[in-house]
Amino acid sequence: MAVFCSDIDGTLLNAERTLSPRTVAAVRSLIAAGHTFVLCSSRMPTSMRLLEALYEGGDVPLIAYNGGIVLRSDASVALNVPIRPTDAGAIYETCQRLDLHGSFYSGEDWYAWAEDKWTAREANNTGVHPNDEFASEYYDSGRIKSAPPHKVMCMGEANLIDIVEQQLAHVPEVVTYRSKDTYLEIANAECSKGAGLASVAQELGVDLADCYFFGDNYNDLPAFAVVGTSIAVSNAKDAVLAAATVVTSRHHDDGVAEYLENFLATS
Known part of the structure; x- marks a missing residue:
């Protein structure tokens, strides 16, 4: 075989x-x-x-x-191999500060940032719809620590994606992948x-x-x-x-x- x-x-x-x-x-x-x-x-x-x-x-x-x-x-x-909870929390806080869409994927769960064009585009591309709870609830409830994400997808204007990418370049425990100017995938570097x-x-x-x-x-x-x-x-x-x-x-x-x-x- x-x-x-x-x-x-x-x-x-x-x-x-x-x-x-x-x-x-x-x-x-x-x-x-x-x-x-x-x-x-x-x-x-x-x-x-x-x-x-x-x-x-x-x-x-x-x-x-x-x-x-x-x-x-x-x-x-x-x-x-999920993202470390401390890194995941910092990524969420960066998205919140920049008003940037951050989708958090943990196992079978997808916590989208909002019901916006980025969520609609991903749902159309993948055939999957996000959880009813948004990323804010995932963060506020503490599940971002107890069930940390395996992937974060930041989506937004290229200049905002640049900021996140530059910030995470100094975090050796995560790896980033720029699939397009407006998309940044983030995962555990291991x-x-x-x-x-x-x-x-x-x-x-x-x-x-x-x-x-x-x-x-x-x-x-x-x-x-x-x-x-x-x-x-x-x-x-x-x-x-x-x-x-x-x-x-x-x-x-x-x-x-x-x-x-x-x-x-x-x-």
Whole structure:
């Protein structure tokens, strides 16, 4: 059995931000052949399960929040690397001071800042709606300490995002990722897709040399570093293309499906 693991946004999704019929068919064929297909993303588990349902997946591990949390096949937690409560509280206070949207993701919970355009955009992109409680209630109740977030997504004007990014550059315990000028993802510096994939391989009893990883962006490089075969979609960042074992077609041209089809045809 081989384990195939894929990033989602920028790698697996088509132009409509979902799985194409070709990708669904290729993943189903892979599973039918006895292999395992695992999703790995900065997304929350709920959003990832919606995609799994399209190819009738499930009962396999999930790597959410870029390795901030890894769920076993039975949905129990195998790896848990949240942001430190003190850092999470400081990030909340910075968002409050700047009047900047901060979405706080803890396990299966999403505490949005408000019912604003940023929340609506994320709900549309991921298919998931936030908790009824806002980030302010998450903070005021103390749950930000007892159940700290695995990810914070700051969203707003680029100049405000600049301020948060510069402030956190001096906090070694967190890592930031600027997915676009108006988006800043924040996580514990100790979490990575590579560590998440190593946890999955251990659970499944598979050598990392027998694992494949599809990716497109810088946060995929730690996974590329530990697997036997790293596959970049052709729209990937230059550093990712350079690190890849193989380059397949771009995400909007079903690059992941193309690779899986060729793998099944020759194996």
